[in-house]
Amino acid sequence: MPLLAAVLFFVIMGYAFAQDGPERVDFNADGTVGFGDFVLFAGRFESNHPTYDLNGDGVVELGDFIEFTGHFDAEVPPVSDLEILEGPIDQDRVFTANRTYLLRGAVFVEDGTTLIVMPGTTIQGESASTARLAISQGGLLIADGLATAPIVMTSDAPEGQRARAHQFR
Numbered sequence: 001m002p003l004l005a006a007v008l009f010f011v012i013m014g015y016a017f018a019q020d021g022p023e024r025v026d027f028n029a030d031g032t033v034g035f036g037d038f039v040l041f042a043g044r045f046e047s048n049h050p051t052y053d054l055n056g057d058g059v060v061e062l063g064d065f066i067e068f069t070g071h072f073d074a075e076v077p078p079v080s081d082l083e084i085l086e087g088p089i090d091q092d093r094v095f096t097a098n099r100t101y102l103l104r105g106a107v108f109v110e111d112g113t114t115l116i117v118m119p120g121t122t123i124q125g126e127s128a129s130t131a132r133l134a135i136s137q138g139g140l141l142i143a144d145g146l147a148t149a150p151i152v153m154t155s156d157a158p159e160g161q162r163a164r165a166h167q168f169r
């Protein structure tokens with residue numbers, strides 16, 4: 001295809017994606033568009049709820065459903081928001097795939113506390129503070145990754161500078 005048409009094609013595609021990316025229909029914010037989102041959508045059918053009125057015509061109807069199904073099974077790119085964790089985790093927590101968690105210094109999951117890490121979650125250890133994650137006796141870490149959505153534990157140092165012993169890679 002001629003260059004100008006190719007450029008135009010990608011500009012339009014980029015625009016369409018920015019306007020109507022799958023993150024709009026990941027209603028339960030779990031990183032993919034799936035059945036859970038459908039259940040939420042179905043619960044608002046024929047309402048005027050703005051979140052589910054995807055085409056903005058004031059009612060949640062078939063047109064919105066068609067738009068929703070167009071994104072079905074799509075993966076939602078992780079948003080850049082970062083949560084910094086320091087010190088003890090003393091209340092049950094769920095780490096979700098739509099965020100990145102940065103460990104600073106020693107982070108402990110305390111006795112009697114459960115930390116659940118959802119598939120697809122990224123956890124970074126801060127290089128400058130020699131970050132580490134420890135599970136106290138009686139604390140619980142549940143981190144079941146999936147082949148399609150692994151849990152990544154890595155360093156915040158750039159690739160190629162993660163050579164230190166014991167460092168998150």
Ligand SMILES: [Ca+2]
Nearest residue numbers: 026030032037
């Ligand atoms: Ca979802």
Ligand SMILES: [Ca+2]
Nearest residue numbers: 053057059064
């Ligand atoms: Ca609508």
